[in-house]
Amino acid sequence: MEKNMYKDGFFITGIQQIGVGTTSVYDSWKWFIKMFGVDIRVLEDDTVAERMLPYTGGHPRKRHAAIAVSLQGGGGFEIWQYSERKPKPVDFQIQVGDLGIFCAKVKCRNTESAHKYASERWDKVSPIVTAPDGSKTFYITDPEGNWFQAVQDDYLLLDEGKEFGGMIGCMIGVTDMDKARTVYSDILGYDQLIYNEYGHFDDLKPLAGGDGEFRRVLLKWSKPNKGAFSSIFPSGYIELVQCRDREPRKIFEGRYWGDPGFIQICFDVTGMDELGKWCADHGHPFTVDSCPDGKQFAMGDASGRFTYIEDQDGTLIEFVETYRISVAKKLGWYINLLYRNREKPLSKLLFRAMKMNRKKFD
Numbered sequence: 001m002e003k004n005m006y007k008d009g010f011f012i013t014g015i016q017q018i019g020v021g022t023t024s025v026y027d028s029w030k031w032f033i034k035m036f037g038v039d040i041r042v043l044e045d046d047t048v049a050e051r052m053l054p055y056t057g058g059h060p061r062k063r064h065a066a067i068a069v070s071l072q073g074g075g076g077f078e079i080w081q082y083s084e085r086k087p088k089p090v091d092f093q094i095q096v097g098d099l100g101i102f103c104a105k106v107k108c109r110n111t112e113s114a115h116k117y118a119s120e121r122w123d124k125v126s127p128i129v130t131a132p133d134g135s136k137t138f139y140i141t142d143p144e145g146n147w148f149q150a151v152q153d154d155y156l157l158l159d160e161g162k163e164f165g166g167m168i169g170c171m172i173g174v175t176d177m178d179k180a181r182t183v184y185s186d187i188l189g190y191d192q193l194i195y196n197e198y199g200h201f202d203d204l205k206p207l208a209g210g211d212g213e214f215r216r217v218l219l220k221w222s223k224p225n226k227g228a229f230s231s232i233f234p235s236g237y238i239e240l241v242q243c244r245d246r247e248p249r250k251i252f253e254g255r256y257w258g259d260p261g262f263i264q265i266c267f268d269v270t271g272m273d274e275l276g277k278w279c280a281d282h283g284h285p286f287t288v289d290s291c292p293d294g295k296q297f298a299m300g301d302a303s304g305r306f307t308y309i310e311d312q313d314g315t316l317i318e319f320v321e322t323y324r325i326s327v328a329k330k331l332g333w334y335i336n337l338l339y340r341n342r343e344k345p346l347s348k349l350l351f352r353a354m355k356m357n358r359k360k361f362d
Contacts, residue, residue: 010271010278011343012189013227015236016320017067017076018104018167019263022144023089025064025081030361031143032068035118036106037162038077041359042067043302043326046083051290051306055257055316061085063258068359071351073157073232074107074166078266080258089144089260090251095209097173097243099313100251101262103139103207104146105169105237107153111136114150114163126206132195132216139206144260147207157232158351169237170265173251175313177215177242183311187282188267190219190238198244213245228322228337231345233268250314257316264308266318270342272305275319284309302326327353 022028033039044066049056062083069076081087094102108114111128115138119125124141131137140148151168174180184190196217204210221235257263269275276286288308304322311317327333327350335350 009274010269011226012275012319013230013268013270014225014233015075015167015169016229016233016266016268017069017078018101018170018265019078019080019318020104020146021080021087021258021260021263023081023087023260025066025079026361028079028142028144029066029068029077029359032077032079033359033361035122035140035142036070036077036148036164036166037072037160038068038070038166039359040069040071040354041357042069042076049258052257052288054287057256061256061258069232070160070162070164070166071158071232071354072107072109072160072162072165073155073234074153074168075233075236075266076166078263080263082258085256087259088255090255092249093208094145094251094261095248096171096204096207096212097209097214097241097246098248098251099173099175100315101170101172101265102147102241102251103149103171104167104262105149105151105171105239106140107155107165107168107234108150108163109152109154109156109165110163111138111150111152114152117163118150129203129206131203132197132201133218137203146262151237153234155234158348166232167236168234169239170262171239171241172265172311172315173248173313174240174242174311174315175248177217177240179312180240181217182282183284183309183317184219184238184240187279187284187309188238188317189221192220192222194218194220194237209246212243215242215244216240226343226345227268227270228340228342228344228346229268231348232351252314264316264318266306266320269319269321272307272319272321276307279309284311326357
């Protein structure tokens with residue numbers, strides 16, 4: 001961790017968002033608000049994705065995307081839909097350990113009360129189960145078949161009385177656990193091992209294929225995060241899952257980035273050029289760079305720079321360095337992060353002002 005998170009020139013603050021490809025941005029967002037309370041609109045954009053050509057069939061694609069967060073804390077949801085091309089859902093049943101992000105972790109304030117809340121509003125909620133570390137957890141399947149694991153977390157940025165918050169990590173299927181650690185431990189800094197277990201796991205049985213044999217490694221950071229968004233974006237957890245009794249399938253094989261499913265995990269960073277050197281030195285150079293000329297990339301009301309790398313199985317990891325963001329659009333209140341101490345957390349007052357960006361559906 002000392003080598004990357006606090007390395008001179010760059011640091012990684014935490015999980016900014018997990019991308020969720022969908023067949024309808026607004027239908028999915030309505031459901032995410034109802035279930036998880038992610039109703040603060042960070043940005044929304046309905047233009048052409050021109051910089052993701054390696055993952056969109058070599059052609060720019062029109063899309064509608066929104067990023068929403070919970071003021072209780074946690075990473076955001078990037079909800080993403082092709083506008084002209086028909087989204088292509090996965091044509092097989094995703095199983096535990098399939099390659100890519102197969103389950104997102106969402107924070108809840110109390111497992112039992114969150115389970116009661118979810119079960120009263122939705123019929124695809126698993127029983128409460130016990131994870132290998134002894135914690136209580138459960139799973140929710142959204143209308144498009146995506147799995148979300150509820151993880152109890154006591155931290156609240158602003159207490160809005162909601163049972164759930166934002167993203168706090170994910171489960172990723174890998175073919176080689178030790179090679180995967182190059183990306184997730186050496187590059188991303190997940191250096192603390194919570195568990196490294198082999199066998200069959202009762203807590204996975206609510207999910208398709210969960211009765212198989214696996215190796216599971218749960219990782220977190222050993223040191224606190226820092227940066228402008230450190231009070232809202234968590235360092236979170238990465239859980240790597242390797243099948244031991246079957247050949248896993250690649251979740252996005254034959255499909256494009258942005259098609260339905262979990263399309264990437266994204267990290268908030270500072271010092272993109274230096275981070276790029278660090279990734280290249282570890283054998284995972286940027287595959288996409290929105291601003292190789294050093295200019296800013298605009299998306300909706302925000303601007304910055306984004307890049308991507310792949311893990312050894314092709315799972316996409318995004319880095320975003322934010323330069324400008326809207327705090328209260330109605331008041332014309334924006335923050336240019338380039339003109340402040342990049343390591344200093346933003347004031348809670350600014351996050352309270354973001355309540356003016358709350359999204360409401362009729």
